[in-house]
Amino acid sequence: MLIETLSRHLLSASSRTSLIRKLATVTIVASTLFGTALYAQTPAVGEVAPDFTLSTPTGKSVQLSKGLKQASTVLIVLRGYPGYQCPFCQKQLHDFIEHATEFAAKKAMVLLVYPGPPAELDQRAKEALAKQADLPTNITLVIDPDYKVTNLYGLRWDAPHETAYPATFILDHNGKILFEKISHGHGDRASAKDVLDALL
Numbered sequence: 001m002l003i004e005t006l007s008r009h010l011l012s013a014s015s016r017t018s019l020i021r022k023l024a025t026v027t028i029v030a031s032t033l034f035g036t037a038l039y040a041q042t043p044a045v046g047e048v049a050p051d052f053t054l055s056t057p058t059g060k061s062v063q064l065s066k067g068l069k070q071a072s073t074v075l076i077v078l079r080g081y082p083g084y085q086c087p088f089c090q091k092q093l094h095d096f097i098e099h100a101t102e103f104a105a106k107k108a109m110v111l112l113v114y115p116g117p118p119a120e121l122d123q124r125a126k127e128a129l130a131k132q133a134d135l136p137t138n139i140t141l142v143i144d145p146d147y148k149v150t151n152l153y154g155l156r157w158d159a160p161h162e163t164a165y166p167a168t169f170i171l172d173h174n175g176k177i178l179f180e181k182i183s184h185g186h187g188d189r190a191s192a193k194d195v196l197d198a199l200l
Helices: 002-010 013-038 064-068 087-098 100-105 121-128 148-152 192-198
Strands: 053-055 061-063 072-077 108-115 139-144 167-171 177-182
Touching (some): 053 139, 087 192, 139 148, 177 192
Parallel strands (some): 108 139
16 A cells, blocks of 8 residues: 555556556565465464474374374474574473373374475484484474475574574364464473473
8 A cells, every 4th residue: 555655646657557567466476486475474372273294304294183183282393403403402302302201191292393404404303313212102303394384384584594483382183272382582492391281
């Protein structure tokens, strides 16, 4: 509306029509290229979390909605690999691994999303798990090499040496968000205890 108002005062009728058509074309092209991620907002408590499918570092496909049928899900978006192994991510990751049996007792799965540049992201994710030979059966790590989920959830931290705003969600069997914590810095993460206390 602002552009249209300015153009009405500054441009001739034909120029104004041409400008509006060009802006509309740019908007359509941008929407086509970037899809819904261009407008994605972080889902809030009470909303249904968007479904997605990603792969583990070894290539196994994991769909969020399929896991929800089996148990409540703790969805954690890490910073992943912003050019180095984030120490806050590693601390959070291992905190949840150490409490895996407590999550299992509450019938909860933990799904960790590891974003970063596509090149060798699977290998970087394996490095992040170097201290953990095998993940507990109720914890899964998936990689997000094209920021598909990071963008879908409105969590892209688009700055040098950044990937995603770290975030933690608790989802019920229907995918409804019961708890969320978004960090706009490297630290201030949800701990395993925080999440266990919030689980019903």
